[in-house]
Amino acid sequence: MSLFRFELRKLMLNKKTLIILGAMLILYAGVGFGTSYFIVGDGEAYKTYADLARPLAGPVNAEYAGVAMESYETAKERYGNNEEAIYYGTSGDPVLKFDVDYAHFVGHVDEYYNGAPFDSLFAPYGVNVLQSRLTELEQSGQTGGFEYRSTRDQLNREVALGEPQFANTLEWGNLFANWGDTLTLFLLFIPLLFIISPVFSMEASTGMDNLILSSRNGRRKIVAAKIAAVVVTAVAILAMYLLATFVFGFLSVGTLEGANAALRSVPDYVRAPLGFSNAGFTAVSALWLLLSGTVFALIVSFISSRLKSQIAVCGASLVVLLLNIGIAALGTTIQNMIQPVVDFGVASFALVGSVFTQYKVYNVFGMVVPYHVMLIVFLVLVAGLTSFGMFWGQKKRTVA
Template sequence: MNSLFKYELLKIAKKRMNIVVVLVSLFLTLLFFIMPVQNYISLERDGRQVNGAAAIQLEKEYAKKLEGTLTEERVAQDIKEYQTLFTNPKNVLKDGDKVNLTDENYARYVLPHYSYLKMIDEAFLKPQVTDNGLTVLRDMRLENTAGFYQARADKVKSYLDIDYSDWKYSNQEKQFWNTKNSQIETPYEYGYHAGWRSLFQCFELLIVSIIAICICIAPVFAGEYQSGADSVILSTRYGKSKLIKAKISAAFLFALLVFLINVLLAVGIQLYAFGFEGWDLPLQILNVTIPYNLSLLEAAMVCILILLLVSMGMAAVTLLLSAKLKTAFAVLVVDVLVILLPVFLGLSGTNGILNHILMLFPYMAVQPVFPAEYTSYFSYPFPGLTVDIITMRIIVYVVISAVCIPFVGRAFKRHQVQ
């Protein structure tokens, strides 16, 4: 078995086309994950733009002044300081009834802390409402505290109470999400976290590695049909038993190695450039309404786990197709359709059955559910049980792998030899 396994693994790994495909996937991963580093932009307090490593260092300096616990008193004080900027006539420009900060003062006092102020501002907004100008913070009337965490709770309640014709949460789902939200630890800790924010924005680009895996293992069985070697293999002593197991094991190990190399490259680039700081901060600093009680590191690990399961699930599907279909090209056509189906159909932005299905396809499944409200609160209600989108994706791809693998060998053994 060991010699067969090694032979099959080397057969996949040494194939010239596979080497090219893996190298291309690594190049694309390098390109996709280094671009956010090179294109990272920050502004000096005089409005001068800096890019790349200099911008990241500047962002760290700005964020260092904001580190600490977000108590109600601190949030209220920070909002008051922001509002104070508008009380000085020298800081503002009036356009009719509108009062805005001058470009110079906006660059000096707001832009360095914009993501922090935006996070606070979003807690006080109604669901599906944007306020890029931070007008809510500017016009708030404050007492001793800001009511930041109560505002978050009220916003979550309003989101769950949405009652559109095509979107409505059942009482069971509301109870599920309210229970999850009750587990969120407050007050939040805040600090520098640019690397983790960038990672969540880029994780979906690892779909390239999944496509590369499918291309490389598509010929594992179909290639034997095309070459005519299937008749020889099935007539040998171990052709219907150990050799099939060796092919399946080798394909999965190859898929795992390709995936891990791509992930290590992607994560390594981002965290080397941006730094590891912020790993223990709560996920809610990306979006205050996120209902998962996870740190940024824990959330990143969840994303990687789902990416891994999707990779293994698609490897299992590809092997089954390879055993069923006569050519590797036909296998890849089906794979691409399965992976990219949500792109062709498009999400409708509703809570319908079709969206619940499309959200489980590979292209959507590799996209982190944070920080968007739409995906953060996406759930699958069953009688007496509600399953969140993260758990559902894990279950689906574990089941896909478990169901497909036993049928791979059976399909290869029972196919009609030409």
């Protein structure tokens, strides 16, 4: 048996881990089914919602917009102005929920042109807002700067993508939330962290490093075998999560309705600078999660190669994983001061919800580089550095 197969067995293909993976599969299936099934109530409620949505697919229907706005006001009276309260309050009433969603959609279309009051001055949104900012820059002769080029790029993109179109994307929105919300860190990345964490540290804690380090292949080939095993394990766990939440999510309603609708018809992605359909973005999201999850697994492996105790590895990895949440707790001022740390922290790069929901670019030597492109370069760099660090560490490792 090759070293790789042994390392895979030590990491994943052993009774204890397989039982844990089985339990995780059940949990993920439950998450997929539960979050999907209870969005509007039961299957019948979903059908009612879908029937209401189908004839209104497309641009804003002014006539129905009035009806929806009135219903929205009713919902506000009933549940207060808190959107979360309205969301949960209407979840058992498909007709009211539909109207609230349609009212939100109307608001999104307005934002597409005029932006929203909560938009930051540094991150303007809305075709008209962007156009007037461009005009300002042109009038002040600042047409050669980064801001002008990035604003122009954003405007061109918004115009090309067009105003949001309405569609029934309830289940797709739910799927993207399952794949891209903070909850994903807890459901997917923390279990992944625990399974990967012993990859190197177990050799020190069991004392097997004596034999490994004194063997011909114990300095280089074993690292390659461990990295390969980590990648396979990470991909298997990530794929299990993606498949379970997808299959069981859509199984609850029995339809893929909305697959061909534009991504921007999903409320959370209404500002996404991407022209994908929901089906297309599903593939992109899955690939992104596989990439970011695998890189996170490599970070955990690197930490494991530097520490001797699995508990210490888990602790350090948790700090890396949840760093952004900690920073967020420090307040907006501090967060703004260390924005690059926030943008390139695991909790940001791991979640599609953080990466693709809005237009975000970086100034790299004057070039306009989209956030996701920066992240891809960053992830490749992190993967390379952590792998190098593991090889280097193993080469220099001793047993005192």
